[in-house]
Structures are given as C-alpha cells and as structure tokens.
Amino acid sequence: MSEAYDEFCRQIEVCASLTDLQAMGTARILVKEAGLDAKTATAAQLAVVASKLLPRQLEFLGVKRGDGVAAKIGAALSAAAPAAGAKSAPEAVFRRLGGNA
Amino acid sequence: MSVAAFEACATAVFILTGFAVGLRLLLLARRTREIPELALGGGLFLIVGIGYPIYLVAATAPGLSLEGARRLAILSTVCLNPGMLAVFVFTWRVFRPEARWAALLAACVGVALALLTVVRVQELASLQDRTTLLQPTDVLLIIYTLAGMSYLWSSVEAFLCHGRLRRQLALGLIEPVVANRVLLWATGSMFALLSDAPVLVAGLLRVPFEDLVTVRLMSSLAGLGCGAALYLAFFPPRFYLRRLAGREATA
Numbered sequence: 169m170s171e172a173y174d175e176f177c178r179q180i181e182v183c184a185s186l187t188d189l190q191a192m193g194t195a196r197i198l199v200k201e202a203g204l205d206a207k208t209a210t211a212a213q214l215a216v217v218a219s220k221l222l223p224r225q226l227e228f229l230g231v232k233r234g235d236g237v238a239a240k241i242g243a244a245l246s247a248a249a250p251a252a253g254a255k256s257a258p259e260a261v262f263r264r265l266g267g268n269a
Numbered sequence: 270m271s272v273a274a275f276e277a278c279a280t281a282v283f284i285l286t287g288f289a290v291g292l293r294l295l296l297l298a299r300r301t302r303e304i305p306e307l308a309l310g311g312g313l314f315l316i317v318g319i320g321y322p323i324y325l326v327a328a329t330a331p332g333l334s335l336e337g338a339r340r341l342a343i344l345s346t347v348c349l350n351p352g353m354l355a356v357f358v359f360t361w362r363v364f365r366p367e368a369r370w371a372a373l374l375a376a377c378v379g380v381a382l383a384l385l386t387v388v389r390v391q392e393l394a395s396l397q398d399r400t401t402l403l404q405p406t407d408v409l410l411i412i413y414t415l416a417g418m419s420y421l422w423s424s425v426e427a428f429l430c431h432g433r434l435r436r437q438l439a440l441g442l443i444e445p446v447v448a449n450r451v452l453l454w455a456t457g458s459m460f461a462l463l464s465d466a467p468v469l470v471a472g473l474l475r476v477p478f479e480d481l482v483t484v485r486l487m488s489s490l491a492g493l494g495c496g497a498a499l500y501l502a503f504f505p506p507r508f509y510l511r512r513l514a515g516r517e518a519t520a
Contacts, residue, residue, distance in 0.1 A: 203436030207367075213442050220440055258430045259437070261305045261363050262454070263447045265294065265503065 172211040173199065175248060176218070179241040184231045194225055208257035211248045218242035272482050279489035279496075280325070286496040287317020290503045308359035313499070315352030320345045328402035338399040346389050350382045350412065356419040364426035378415060385412055405472035413469040420462035427455030445513045450502045457498030464491035 173195065181191035199206050202217045219242040226234030255261075294310025327333070327341035357375045365371035389408050396402070405413065434448040467484040471477070501509055 201436065202440055202442065203433040203438075204442070205433075213437075216440055216442055255303065256362075256366055258363050258451065259434060259443055259447055261303075262450045263444070264297070264301060264303065265306060265309070266446065266450055266505075267293075267297065 169206045170209050172214050172245065172248070173206045173209050175211070176209075176214045176241070176245060179218075179244050180222075183237050183241050183244075184226055184229070184234075186229065186231070190229065194222075194229065198222060198225060205257060208260075211245045215242045215245040218245060272486060276485060276489045279493040283492040283496040284317055284322050286499045287313050287321075288319075290499045291315070291318045293503060305359055305363050308355045308362060312352045312355030312359060315348045315355065320348030320352055323348065324402070328399065333399070335396070335399055338402065339393055339396050342393045342396065342402055343390050346386060346393065350386045350389075353412075353416050353419050354379050354382050356423060360419070360423040360426055364423075364430060378419075382412075382415065385415075404477070405468065410469065410472045413465060413472065417462055417465050417469060420458045420465065424455050424458035424462060427451050427458060431455055445516065446505065446510060449513055453498045453502035457495045457502065460491045460495035460498060464488050464495060 177188075177191050177195045180186060180194055181188050184191070184194075186194065196206070198217050198221045199209060199214075201221055202213070204213055204217070218238050222238035222241065223234045226237055231237060255264075291310050291312070291314025294306045295314055296310075298307035298310050323341050324345035327338045327345060333341075354375075357378045361368075361371040361375045385408060389412065392406060392408055431448060431452045434443055434451055437443040438445060438448050467481070467488045471481060471484065505513075
C-alpha cells in the first residue's frame with residue numbers, strides 16, 4: 169500500500185472514531201469506487217476522494233457530522249508532504265507517453 | 270480505387286504512423302530512462318517502423334535478387350521478434366508489474382521468440398523462391414500467434430484499466446486526454462490483432478491469403494484503424510484535444 173493510503177486509513181480511524189478494521193474497509197471501498205489503486209494512490213488523489221466520496225460513506229456508517237470529519241481528513245491529506253505520484257501507475261505511464269514527463 | 274491500391278495506402282499510413290510514434294517514444298525514453306516508453310517505443314519502431322516494411326520489400330520489391338531478399342527477410346525477422354517481445358514487456362511492466370505470472374509469461378515468450386528467431390533465420394537462409402515469403406510456414410504461424418497474443422493481452426489490460434480510469438475521470442482525478450490515450454491504445458491493439466488474425470487464420474487453413482479479397486480489405490482496414498488510433502493517442506491534433514476538453518466541460 170502507498171504511504172498516502174496508510175495515512176488515509178489512519179485519518180479515517182482517528183477522525184471518525186472507527187475501529188481499524190472499519191477504517192480499512194471504508195478506505196478500501198472508497199479507493200475502489202474512485203478507480204484508484206491502494207498501492208499507487210497519492211495524497212492529492214485521496215484528498216479528493218475524502219471530499220467527494222467519504223461524507224456519504226461516513227453517513228452510512230452513522231458517523232455524526234460526516235461532512236466536517238471528511239473535510240478534516242481531506243485537509244490533513246492535502247497538508248501532508250506531497251509525495252511524488254507513483255511513476256509506475258498505468259495512468260502515470262500513459263501521461264508520460266503523451267510527452268508530459 | 271483497387272484493392273491493391275487501398276492496401277498500399279493503408280500499409281503506408283500504418284508504417285509511417287508506427288515509425289513516427291515509435292521514434293518519438295524512444296526519444297522520450299532517452300530522456301526519462303523508464304522501461305515502458307523504451308519497450309513500447311522499441312516495439313513499435315522495430316515492428317511497424319522497420320521490420321514490417323523491410324519484409325514487404327524482401328517479398329515484393331521488383332528486381333531484388335534472391336540473396337538480397339534472404340538478407341532483408343532475415344534482417345526483418347531479427348527486428349520483428351524482439352519488437353514483439355517488447356510489446357509483451359510493455360504490457361507486463363505497465364499493467365501487471367507485480368504479478369509473477371505476467372513476468373513468467375514475458376520470460377517464456379522471450380525464450381520462445383529467441384528460439385523461433387533462430388529457426389526462422391535458418392529457414393530463410395535456405396529460401397529458394399522469394400515469392401514464398403508471403404506464404405506462412407509453421408514457424409511463421411507460431412510467430413503470428415505470439416504476435417496476436419501480445420496485441421490481445423495489451424488490449425484487454427488497457428480496456429480494463431480504462432474502465433477504472435473512467436471512475437477517476439468522474440471525480441476529476443485524471444485528465445481526459447490521458448484516459449482517452451489508454452482507450453486509444455486498447456483500440457489500436459485490438460485493431461492490430463484484427464489485422465493479424467486473418468493472415469493467421471488463412472495460414473492455418475492453408476488458404477492463399479492473396480486470394481481472399483474481402484479478408485485482405487478487412488485486414489487493411491484494421492491496419493488503418495490501428496494507425497489512426499496510434500496517431501490520435503500520441504499526436505493528437507488540436508481539434509481532437511478541444512473535443513475531449515469540451516466533453517469534460519459538458520460532463
């Protein structure tokens with residue numbers, strides 16, 4: 169798993185007061201729904217996932233003020249050191265193949 | 270326009286596009302030092318840009334001596350087969366970099382192509398009639414099968430990847446042009462397979478490919494489709510980029 173993904177799981181667990189299993193399950197569902205790969209997902213991508221998909225999932229889990237929690241997680245991910253995007257993800261390769269190296 | 274003229278035009282477009290895209294990706298690989306661009310650029314350049322046209326010259330150029338045809342056909346073989354391996358390596362490294370079965374498949378194909386190259390070179394060295402270059406032998410049919418497998422695998426993986434990228438696109442996580450490039454590569458690989466398949470089937474059925482006009486037309490059309498997909502993927506014209514951007518804006 170990417171460092172950003174691990175951080176995403178940790179943030180969900182802490183900020184939404186979920187168990188580690190619930191947090192990992194939530195992250196897994198969201199990453200799949202977003203078409204990302206947990207091994208290559210970046211903090212920037214997961215911040216978008218947190219803002220656009222996480223509120224609904226938190227609501228489903230019965231977490232109060234899910235919007236605020238999701239915004240907090242998104243902000244934490246955005247503030248994290250911007251790790252370089254995975255060079256090996258297919259989308260990164262095809263971006264480079266267009267000449268955007 | 271006659272079938273032969275259409276075939277010639279389609280072949281020329283296919284070769285020019287493959288040569289240009291292959292060269293461009295090789296130049297990119299020199300800058301980035303990454304395997305995928307080296308593999309794809311090398312594959313396209315060796316197969317479409319060099320190997321295929323040399324083979325056509327060996328088989329059809331008027332006035333070429335038998336010895337000249339032999340040498341060109343051997344040169345073409347040592348370009349085409351490593352090129353095919355490069356496409357396998359590209360698919361493995363881009364879509365299944367951590368899958369052991371994919372690494373094993375690429376390694377097995379590498380060994381098989383090395384052996385087939387040796388056998389095919391021996392076959393060509395004893396060639397007695399250059400017109401038979403267009404008739405697939407058993408060795409050539411196995412090579413065609415491996416070529417078809419490389420296009421099929423790459424196409425399926427790219428289509429699957431595009432399905433995932435569409436979800437990213439909906440969230441604004443990826444640029445439309447990148448997702449579209451993956452789709453075009455999937456489509457182009459499928460066209461390459463469709464262009465290759467009739468030759469393979471005709472060879473397996475021992476039917477002279479030259480006599481199958483409709484099939485030849487379909488094969489040429491598929492080649493043209495492959496060239497068009499490569500062109501749009503790697504040299505997208507402005508109108509095409511505007512259209513992609515417009516589609517995103519209205520989504």
